[in-house]
């Protein structure tokens with residue numbers, strides 16, 4: 254019970270990595286705010302957490318819209334009285350080769366992946382600074398570190414998330430707030446399942462060959478690191494980017 258009684262908000266947590274993080278947090282005793290744009294799936298996660306004996310509330314909101322992001326954080330305060338942990342996990346892809354990428358593809362990815370982090374973090378910090386306590390985790394990506402064909406928008410947003418994390422960690426150290434990023438490689442979720450077969454058929458065997466135990470990453474591989482970064486076991490760690498790639502990248 255490394256997060257016993259803590260209050261955590263995880264954005265984009267109706268499925269995939271976000272969902273795995275909320276379940277891992279609940280098993281460690283945290284109370285959860287589940288956020289997503291998909292109401293039904295978010296409510297399913299609430300039920301799953303309740304079946305584990307935990308407490309959770311779902312907030313349907315788009316992180317890229319300031320008022321909606323504020324609603325997510327307000328839900329933590331209204332239901333549980335405070336916020337201890339924020340995981341900025343919501344993210345999307347709109348892949349295209351750069352010469353074919355539209356301005357809309359660019360703006361949409363930036364709005365969710367980068368501006369969403371700005372909105373949610375700003376709303377959460379208001380409360381965390383007051384209490385001189387908080388753990389903020391951002392989910393970046395190896396696309397923002399080593400690059401990937403067809404992902405200039407996504408890679409730019411995730412490199413932005415890393416820069417954001419590093420700078421804010423320096424600003425928030427004096428307030429007792431830790432900010433770290435988890436940088437996954439290839440994790441088997443609906444996001445990566447949507448990659449065209451032609452691309453996957455060359456990429457996956459190569460990554461599996463290089464990865465430890467020759468397997469792809471699972472959402473739970475990210476969730477265990479999130480538990481550590483959300484817990485007080487990592488209280489002297491801030492401004493770090495932790496790669497979860499199985500060594501494949």
Ligand code: NAD
Pocket residue numbers: 264265266267268269270271288289290291314315316317342343344345365369392393394395436437438439440441442443444445
């Ligand atoms: P996913 O698509 O399975 O889940 C993302 C969730 O975010 C979905 O439930 C979606 O509805 C939600 N979401 C999308 N836009 C939103 C918005 N505007 N507001 C609130 N919620 C929104 O993806 P995933 O693979 O679980 O990815 C989770 C995070 O991890 C993302 O930030 C992604 O970029 C990052 N990541 C994933 C991988 C991977 O290999 N799967 C690798 C590196 C980084």
